[in-house]
Amino acid sequence: MWIGRNRKARVTYGFDEIALVPGRITINPEEVDTTFSIPCKNGDALTLSIPIMASAMDGVVDVRFAIAMGKLGGIAVLNLDGVQTRYQHPDEVLAEVLSADKDHVTALLQKMYQEPVRDDLIAKRISDIKSAGGLVAVSCIPQRAEHVGPIAAEAGADLFIVQSTVSTVRHVSTKYPTLDLADFCATMPIPVIVGNAVGYDVTLELMECGVSGVLIGVGPGAACTSRGVLGLGVPQVTATVDCAAARDAYFKKTRRYIPIITDGGMSKGGDVCKALACGSDAVMVGSAFAKAFEAPGKGYHWGMATPHANLPRGTRIHVGATGSLEQILFGPAVVDDGSQNLVGAITTCMGNVGARTIKEFQETEIIIAPSIKTEGKLFQTVQNVGMGTR
Amino acid sequence: MWIGRNRKARVTYGFDEIALVPGRITINPEEVDTTFSIPCKNGDALTLSIPIMASAMDGVVDVRFAIAMGKLGGIAVLNLDGVQTRYQHPDEVLAEVLSADKDHVTALLQKMYQEPVRDDLIAKRISDIKSAGGLVAVSCIPQRAEHVGPIAAEAGADLFIVQSTVSTVRHVSTKYPTLDLADFCATMPIPVIVGNAVGYDVTLELMECGVSGVLIGVGPGAACTSRGVLGLGVPQVTATVDCAAARDAYFKKTRRYIPIITDGGMSKGGDVCKALACGSDAVMVGSAFAKAFEAPGKGYHWGMATPHANLPRGTRIHVGATGSLEQILFGPAVVDDGSQNLVGAITTCMGNVGARTIKEFQETEIIIAPSIKTEGKLFQTVQNVGMGTR
């Protein structure tokens, strides 16, 4: 579309603007396969029975949460730049965030994250999770990856994530050394996932560096304000579709299938289903898990760019602690708004569209349907129930 | 439209996004014909003077309501999987739903619907309605149709509806036997309506199985949350237009005219008119009838997927008991928001667009008019009156 003289712009879409179309064949939801695999260097793969990861956010994942998630078949990512590796006793610090009032919480977070990260705590957190028997996934920012990566691998991490607001292969700076991603992936003994990205070209370039997965999404997170502060971002439907095309092109060329993981903007089962139907191999979810009784945020959740000293790009939100992690993943849901039993939502939706596997689910017919959230729902909206829950 | 690289999606529409265009000829509303017919096997038809059915929902239809609806020329569908056939004295159980608080009602419904359905109650409810002299319509889910169908026919039902969230001819399961719909329709002595469907192909396939009607709509219901929980659904305007095209194609090929019935998402006369103008032969309405003094929900209404043990996809809403069923169907309306005198709305609209019959009404010019609900209506919205009634 033309947005003005001599200048065109693509129309892009977010989750609320689309819907999935029921299939001509339906399948018993108990008979669909939701397996998700992350390729390892040696040709093996980390295989998970459910395509859902928990975000590397301090209100969501700590050691206890990561262990619980692993036991349920999923994987939670521990943020190695967060409070867990800055503080010996992070719970005391977290308690302050929870009790801070709205007008002072940003300043508090800014101060709290000035405490330096400790290498010994990195190793300790990892081995604590590891000792419970599950997979260990950790993340850090690009500037610290070369230092932190080997420590994490050494301590037993199974998956390493290099995460920043916008990831590219080429970052220009004359003031600090930049990460050579291809070199880093080649050196690390464990799979490296990188993000976040939103474009075809960038995703392709990241895959050519040897990553084992790409996180998709700039700014959609429930507690993120980058889109307001910077004007930056691509809605998740288009971002996912574009990056899935890059994955497929890369696979066609190399026969290596590198998964993409849609990250952020999905609070309900329906959003998760849409992300997969748009072509994602798995999703990374924050706020939905911040609602778990097991989450360290105890019903609070905040963006990982909130503590930025000069330009915070996140906020603290209250999501409430509404159920156990097991309920959130597998039900039984005792709420009617789609925020519990995310896996049940995936399998039921797959059954209704007739998809046996995630790969088939990625082929679901999508429609542009801006009225899908409101048609017939006036009472729910007015009464703050069901799809109108606020 | 492209929603991203290599992937297109159709734009679809809901009721609030369209409007009907007045005709070049207008007709006295008292002289239009709203007859609706459901074909029977023997070449006969069930003929109704008004094209409106009441939904098989526990807050809407019980024996008393079905009798009242029949006397007024319409037909109400009794849900054979609901409280009426699980409980000898359903009113006691319903009273609990009405008094439950918002946070516990889902769990209550989950528990309540674990009581088994009793064959004797199926027969009893049907004969009770039958004895009042009107037509009897009943519904059950596909898994139970082969068992329940014969019992219902035997007890005197005139119309049988097989209803699930998403109906297809081909359902895959290795764990339970699936319904052979063609066989079922061939065996049943009474007309069989199936739903819900939203697509051209599926509607065509259902018609080829010998059904006597197809219910159109996935997720639009006022008390339904499937669209949020599963991301699934097609807005009702596009769903109805698509399925009407399938009906017409089937008629062209076979000379058999199988009606489609738009089900859900219509709370006002204007919505009902739009559904018919989109090509529907009749509508099925839930929340509008839940407002009747005669409805068992006494002003409350809930989705039939709400009691799902693991993944509830409905909620309870309060619609209020605002008038008699007669007022809701034929007026006089004492409210100004279009929720009463639905038949008067149909005939007045038919008069204004110059349609003598429902078939002519289906040819009405439709416009895409997103501003139709708001243009000039600021005061109504702010003051919660008329079209702004919440």
Add this chain to the structure above:
Amino acid sequence: MWIGRNRKARVTYGFDEIALVPGRITINPEEVDTTFSIPCKNGDALTLSIPIMASAMDGVVDVRFAIAMGKLGGIAVLNLDGVQTRYQHPDEVLAEVLSADKDHVTALLQKMYQEPVRDDLIAKRISDIKSAGGLVAVSCIPQRAEHVGPIAAEAGADLFIVQSTVSTVRHVSTKYPTLDLADFCATMPIPVIVGNAVGYDVTLELMECGVSGVLIGVGPGAACTSRGVLGLGVPQVTATVDCAAARDAYFKKTRRYIPIITDGGMSKGGDVCKALACGSDAVMVGSAFAKAFEAPGKGYHWGMATPHANLPRGTRIHVGATGSLEQILFGPAVVDDGSQNLVGAITTCMGNVGARTIKEFQETEIIIAPSIKTEGKLFQTVQNVGMGTR
């Protein structure tokens, strides 16, 4: 656009979705010409210095208001089917409407309008307005036009309006005689305006009957609920553009220029400007005048289809009595939301787009600009001031 298989629909627009583009030349607003003319039979014309008429609504126009409007250069239409001609002392009746509570006002209006219209009161109201020296405009419904028209002309009316929700030349009824519009126009000694219409073909057919003007708009009125109750209507931008094309086509063929008057949906100066820029020759305004100290509704306003015995299609709204009629027409505005000094808004806008006359104003460049009401206006919206006034 396709709204589904085999079916297309036009995209249509309302006032809030468009904006007017400033011109390459600007003009001193005091030097633009806003004259509006209604052709008479003898080749003469009723000429008004301002292109604004007051709606034939009982909360807006009574004898006193019509006189005041005439003195200011405009014309107010008295509703001959309303309280003014049913009651000797309408003010007592109006007082009841104003004091009725929200839940009972519809029933009250239904009852109030059952009192029969009196021919003697028709003549009296007209001569009372006439005696003040201004032009007299009156309206009635088509079924009563042949009876009322001659009485009104005889009593001194200058302009007769035949008004119904949807006007067509061809109305079909076997139960009552229908109006022969061409015959009526030929017989009446004064100009006849007819409405409401929204389509090219209908407008053309009405003009071919010899009308002196056509009212444009179905359902946009601030107190009207037809669009919700019946699903019927065309947003005013598209309706006006379409009917302006019919007027131009008729003029091209016959050299007779029959004005169109956009009626309803304009509460602010900006809306009035948009209607004229869309091609209208004048506007008919209800709610904006209901705010006048002179209006009989004393700050209340209701739709003329609200009293319908069986299917009310209007509601009562509270608009407040905010200023004198003179202020509303010519300022000085003491409010900042555009509801006062409507003529000043027209001339200022004409100056800014460089239009010397209404005919030039009709050529203004229009853009589709859905963000025009909200861009930058968060504070106004939140604080209920300016463009955010509710």
Add this chain to the structure above:
Amino acid sequence: MWIGRNRKARVTYGFDEIALVPGRITINPEEVDTTFSIPCKNGDALTLSIPIMASAMDGVVDVRFAIAMGKLGGIAVLNLDGVQTRYQHPDEVLAEVLSADKDHVTALLQKMYQEPVRDDLIAKRISDIKSAGGLVAVSCIPQRAEHVGPIAAEAGADLFIVQSTVSTVRHVSTKYPTLDLADFCATMPIPVIVGNAVGYDVTLELMECGVSGVLIGVGPGAACTSRGVLGLGVPQVTATVDCAAARDAYFKKTRRYIPIITDGGMSKGGDVCKALACGSDAVMVGSAFAKAFEAPGKGYHWGMATPHANLPRGTRIHVGATGSLEQILFGPAVVDDGSQNLVGAITTCMGNVGARTIKEFQETEIIIAPSIKTEGKLFQTVQNVGMGTR
């Protein structure tokens, strides 16, 4: 798009409907260049390290504010038609505006601005700012430019702005002399910026008159109501893109690069970034600076057309005094909504899209993304935090 028969309209866009796409290369934000230059007659330029100007509005700029802004590398425009040049002691008058209640503030402003502008105060305000060492920018309306311009230049102003709601080269009036802009630019010894404009042709014509810059925007301001009162305006994305095309065409023809400055509608860092990415060379901001402790409005802000005697086209809003001017420009931000550290937002965004200079930033890929403000943000909206801050 067709808006009706025989009539087309362009689709135009505002800030909330677009987003910026992250780049394939990213840059360290500390290494980008945000320089902005205004050409002078002698071939020199006024060069500013930041591309942000403060609007000529009475709640934003007084002498003290202008000095503070200059010290921080920006430039604030003093309104020579405002309270500062009408009153010896404007603070007393301003205090009245701040304490007036909502219903009387328009009348108060109308009265307040009837006090005549004093030439001696013009000179005094300018020399007061000048004496602090920074650049002095002032503005007045076209009708007064020929009188005020020389006084201002004489008193030491560095930049003169001729500002009205809609500026054109050709203004028609027989009742007062009109400004000969080419002559005025030729005569004035200092650069002349003119505005506001929104179209390609008008911008080109203004540049051909010899202006040193053009302000872009009709009606977007936070305290402006022109779009509601007059129906006039073009959303800022399209306005900026169109005028940037005119600037580029003018540059191609003449090799003179005349900057355009998007004026109004940007309250957050993200909006500022979008304006620059749309092709602007700098932005002019009002409400964001009205939040500064240094602003004379002390948290209140009003449109400069609000005092119009007959047709006010602005309102007073409360923006709150939330931080120092330094914080608003450079941080550290202690709020999370993007209203502080505007320059940090620009440099961070430039880094993320890979733009080294404003000229490169103008080439950023833009997408149409109506969901960008809401995707995933339900909690922020409901809880009035972050991007949901009201």
